[in-house]
Amino acid sequence: MLQPNERQRITPLVEFIMPSPALDKNRQIKESSRNKFLRKLPEMSNELLQFCGNDPIFLDVHLLDGDIRANAFDTLLSASRALDIFSIPVTHIIPVTSTIADDTTRGVAARFARESGNGLCIRIDRSHFAEPRLAEHITEFINVNDLDIANTDLLVDLKIVDQHVDPRGIVAQLARLPDLTKWRSFIVAGGAFPKDLTHLGVFETHVVDRAEWRLWRLISGAAELPRKPLFSDYTIQHPIFYGYVPGAKVSASVRYTDDDRWQVFRGQALGYINKKTGEKGPGSKQYVGHAKTIVEQPFYKGERFSFGDAEIKRIADGRDGKTGNPEKWLSIGINHHLTLVAHQASNSL
Numbered sequence: 001m002l003q004p005n006e007r008q009r010i011t012p013l014v015e016f017i018m019p020s021p022a023l024d025k026n027r028q029i030k031e032s033s034r035n036k037f038l039r040k041l042p043e044m045s046n047e048l049l050q051f052c053g054n055d056p057i058f059l060d061v062h063l064l065d066g067d068i069r070a071n072a073f074d075t076l077l078s079a080s081r082a083l084d085i086f087s088i089p090v091t092h093i094i095p096v097t098s099t100i101a102d103d104t105t106r107g108v109a110a111r112f113a114r115e116s117g118n119g120l121c122i123r124i125d126r127s128h129f130a131e132p133r134l135a136e137h138i139t140e141f142i143n144v145n146d147l148d149i150a151n152t153d154l155l156v157d158l159k160i161v162d163q164h165v166d167p168r169g170i171v172a173q174l175a176r177l178p179d180l181t182k183w184r185s186f187i188v189a190g191g192a193f194p195k196d197l198t199h200l201g202v203f204e205t206h207v208v209d210r211a212e213w214r215l216w217r218l219i220s221g222a223a224e225l226p227r228k229p230l231f232s233d234y235t236i237q238h239p240i241f242y243g244y245v246p247g248a249k250v251s252a253s254v255r256y257t258d259d260d261r262w263q264v265f266r267g268q269a270l271g272y273i274n275k276k277t278g279e280k281g282p283g284s285k286q287y288v289g290h291a292k293t294i295v296e297q298p299f300y301k302g303e304r305f306s307f308g309d310a311e312i313k314r315i316a317d318g319r320d321g322k323t324g325n326p327e328k329w330l331s332i333g334i335n336h337h338l339t340l341v342a343h344q345a346s347n348s349l
Contacts, residue, residue, distance in 0.1 A: 001307035001335055006342040013058040013096065013155075013189075013232070014048070016072065018065060020244040034065060048093070054090035058121050058153075062101065063241060070104040077112040094153065096121040099128070101139045103320035110145035119151035125160050126173075129192035135178040153185045155232070159239045161211045167218040175224045185345060188216060189232035193262065197253050200266045208262040212225070213344070216221030220348065231345040236262065236333045250288035250326045256312075258299040259338040259344070265290040270326070287323040291316035294339060300341070307338035 002010070017179045019040075022031035031039075050059065061073045077095060095109035099122065106274065113120035122141065128134055142149055155173065158165070170188075180186055192211035216231045236255040252267030272281030281291075293298050295316045303313035311332045315324060324332070 001204050001331075002338060002342075003306070006306075006339050007055060009337060009342040009346050011056050011058060011094075012052065013060060015060045015063050015241070016044075017063045017241055018243075034068065037064070037072075038068065040076055042079070045076055048076075054092065056094055056118075058094050058096045058155075060096035060123065061105065062096075062098065062123075066102070070102070070108050073105055073108045077108065077116075087198065092118060094121050096123050096155070099137050100124050106145070110147065113151075114146060117151075119153065120145075120147060121153040121155055123155045123157055125156075129173045129176070135176055138223075139178050149179060149182045149184075151184055154180075154183045155187045155189060156229070157232075157239075158188065158190035158212075158215075161192050161215055163211055165210060165211065165215055167215055167222075170215065171219050171222040171224050174219070174229070174283050180225065180227045187232050188219070188229040189234075190215065191234030191237070192240050193234065193236055193255070195238045195240070195242070197251065197264065197266055200264060202251070202266055202268050202287065204266055206264040206266060208264055210257070210260050210262060213260060213341075217348065231341070231348075233341065235337045236330070242301035252282075252284060252326075254287070254288075254290040254294070254329055255333045256294055256299070257333070257340050259340075263294075263297070263299060265293065284323040284325065287314060287329060301336070306336050308332040308334070308339070312336075324325050 016037075018033045021029045021033045022036055024030045047053065048059075057074075059076060061069050061076075061329070064072055066242075073095065077093065077263070091118075095112050095118075096150070097106050097109040097120065101109075109120055122138065124134075124138075131137060138154075154177065156177070158170070174180075174188070177186075190212035192209060194208065212233050212309050213231070216229070219225070220228050220231075236257065249269040249271065251269050254265040254267070256263045256265070267286040268281045270281075270283055272283075273279070274281075291312045294312055295303075300312075302310050303310045311324070311328075315322070
């Protein structure tokens with residue numbers, strides 16, 4: 001639901017994950033995560049086309065189980081080639097891989113990069129900086145896989161970024177990377193949103209620093225870097241995916257991105273029941289309260305700013321009585337965040 005101007009400023013990086021297993025009414029597994037993923041795999045290219053259109057996206061499979069990773073990658077990339085053969089407008093898919101990925105997965109990505117002409121994205125994380133010969137390894141990776149550096153993206157994923165990260169240290173590490181001016185794009189990613197909200201008080205509003213945005217602004221103009229990196233983050237999600245937690249209680253909480261911080265409205269668990277009195281909690285009605293509070297704040301961007309902001313105003317006004325659910329509010333928060341960051345980052349280039 002992004003507006004065209006914002007969508008053109010963003011290249012999504014889609015990470016495939018293992019789904020939660022399907023359970024029967026007795027909460028016994030009736031379909032494993034592996035079988036469920038493989039069953040859905042043939043549909044995924046069409047879904048990417050449906051939601052991303054002709055715009056480019058990065059595609060990463062490193063979070064999948066190792067024994068199906070290469071096959072899944074090959075299936076997704078081959079399906080996109082088939083769509084192209086039949087002259088259907090096809091998403092410009094750019095495979096993402098790492099210098100330490102297994103040979104088979106890396107081979108699939110490199111072959112597609114060469115044959116499609118879409119190129120490839122090399123993703124490294126902070127742990128790679130411990131390698132004394134990092135620059136040589138990256139250059140060797142380019143040469144061995146017969147890649148064109150001008151058609152290759154370099155993504156440095158810092159993962160968790162907090163107030164303790166030293167900008168000068170990050171700049172020094174980035175400056176070690178080879179040929180920064182020659183890559184198709186040079187990207188620095190990170191995320192500061194907490195793993196969960198359990199440490200925050202219920203029925204309270206909390207402020208969380210957007211440390212990754214602050215870090216990027218500090219390093220992007222560093223004289224030691226011959227090129228300004230592009231900004232990338234994990235929206236309003238924690239940068240590390242820990243998998244599904246069976247039976248986890250979801251709270252009616254809302255995350256709203258401000259210019260340099262997140263405003264977090266911490267709600268009570270949706271299914272809360274007082275064990276002593278048997279009284280039920282406010283449930284999804286909390287979302288209406290959150291929405292009403294947001295639209296009254298000076299940090300609210302207005303209902304015309306984004307689809308997410310318009311939805312917040314609709315829920316606050318009670319136009320149709322729909323309060324939304326956790327999935328809906330996550331989409332609201334992400335849409336607003338992407339819109340805001342698209343403006344922030346493009347104005348900083």
